[in-house]
Amino acid sequence: MARAIVTIQIMPDSPGEDLKQLEQQGLAAVEKFAGKGETKVVVEPVAFGLSALKITFIMDENIGSTEPLEQAIEKIKGVASVTVTDVRRTIG
Numbered sequence: 001m002a003r004a005i006v007t008i009q010i011m012p013d014s015p016g017e018d019l020k021q022l023e024q025q026g027l028a029a030v031e032k033f034a035g036k037g038e039t040k041v042v043v044e045p046v047a048f049g050l051s052a053l054k055i056t057f058i059m060d061e062n063i064g065s066t067e068p069l070e071q072a073i074e075k076i077k078g079v080a081s082v083t084v085t086d087v088r089r090t091i092g
Contacts, residue, residue, distance in 0.1 A: 002061040006034075007054055007086040008070070010079055015049035017078040025076045026055055033069040034059035058090065 010026050012019065023041055030039060040056040059066075066084050073082045 003058055003090040004061050005056060005058055005086075005088045005090055006066060006084060007056045008066070008073070009044075009083045009085045010053040010055065010073060011046070011081045011083075012050070012052070013078050013080045015051070019043060019051060019053060022076065022078055023053055023055075026053060026073055029069060029072045029076070030055055030057050033066075033072070034063065054085070056086075061089075 008026075008030075010022060012022060027039060027041070034057055037058050042054045042056075044052050044054055046052050066087075070082045070084065073079060
């Protein structure tokens with residue numbers, strides 16, 4: 001059973017979006033998709049007051065594509081886009 005470390009970037013619609021609310025809903029979608037596990041959230045400034053959320057989590061590779069997770073997060077009110085920015089296999 002191989003595991004992968006995945007980082008997704010969530011871009012809000014505008015600088016005025018509540019990032020804490022988006023974070024909570026994004027983490028709930030990740031947990032539903034990959035199960036409970038370690039996650040890390042970073043708020044990354046982009047430009048002109050806009051910040052993106054980057055959520056890193058561990059998932060079983062047998063789950064397959066992250067596309068269902070991306071589609072679920074894109075449906076959250078206030079989300080402009082979702083992008084998988086990094087996928088790596090874990091060792092050990």
